[in-house]
Amino acid sequence: MKKTALDDDAYLYQKREEKTEKEKWSEMNRHQRMQYFLDYYLVKLLVFTGIILAVVLFVWNFISKSKEDTVLYVAVVDEALQTEGTEKLKEELTEYLGADGKYQKIIIDDSFYMDDGGLEKLEVYLYNKQIDVVIADEAVYKELAGYGFFQDISTVPGVSSKYADLYVKAAGYKDEDTDKDTDSFEDHSTAKGEELPYGVDVSASRISDIKTKIQTPVLSIAQGAENTENAVKLLDFIYKQR
Numbered sequence: 001m002k003k004t005a006l007d008d009d010a011y012l013y014q015k016r017e018e019k020t021e022k023e024k025w026s027e028m029n030r031h032q033r034m035q036y037f038l039d040y041y042l043v044k045l046l047v048f049t050g051i052i053l054a055v056v057l058f059v060w061n062f063i064s065k066s067k068e069d070t071v072l073y074v075a076v077v078d079e080a081l082q083t084e085g086t087e088k089l090k091e092e093l094t095e096y097l098g099a100d101g102k103y104q105k106i107i108i109d110d111s112f113y114m115d116d117g118g119l120e121k122l123e124v125y126l127y128n129k130q131i132d133v134v135i136a137d138e139a140v141y142k143e144l145a146g147y148g149f150f151q152d153i154s155t156v157p158g159v160s161s162k163y164a165d166l167y168v169k170a171a172g173y174k175d176e177d178t179d180k181d182t183d184s185f186e187d188h189s190t191a192k193g194e195e196l197p198y199g200v201d202v203s204a205s206r207i208s209d210i211k212t213k214i215q216t217p218v219l220s221i222a223q224g225a226e227n228t229e230n231a232v233k234l235l236d237f238i239y240k241q242r
Helices: 005-017 021-027 030-040 042-067 083-097 118-127 138-146 161-166 228-240
Strands: 069-077 104-112 133-137 167-171 195-201 217-221
Touching: 069 083, 069 118, 069 228, 083 104, 083 228, 104 118, 133 138, 138 167, 138 195, 138 217, 161 167, 161 195, 217 228
Parallel strands: 069 104, 069 133
Antiparallel strands: 133 217, 167 195, 195 217
């Protein structure tokens, strides 16, 4: 339908009647202003505040995480350590290493189970140089040593000769004879190397106070460990504090 002059007049009149927010606000009493705020601005304000808070928390968490430094990571295989004793040992070890416990952390991780993907998990962690020390029962230790996971502990700087009588030898990894096209890693490369002391028997140390399953715990220092010095200090600590 074609607009008439009357329609145009009505539109102009309606346009003149529209008021600005400032004009509306000035005409309201206190109760009306409160209701107006609740109806039109409160929800928006709450959403905006929530978004700002979420961003602040995310940034704070990111900054806090970036400041964290693992000064020692101990992987314990096929074991369920006593919780209370492990926490006490961590607290004392934290003080012994001079770590602050907040941004400089010690991790003792007993979530590695060989019959539940523990070997693959351990391999990934070692490849990424996350693990410094591995503690396992003697039989498992020898299997892991065969994969080339550990350093010859007698050659690690700082390891005292007093532990020589506690060295546990194992056949290491030998890759010279491996044909990568035909030989499998497990069948032709592991435990074919020279027998060397890749670990120390820690049965008489404080580890015996917190273990529940493994019979003969052997401590090894991982290849490529980033906290080798603290790994050596751990060995000294668990025997000195016995």
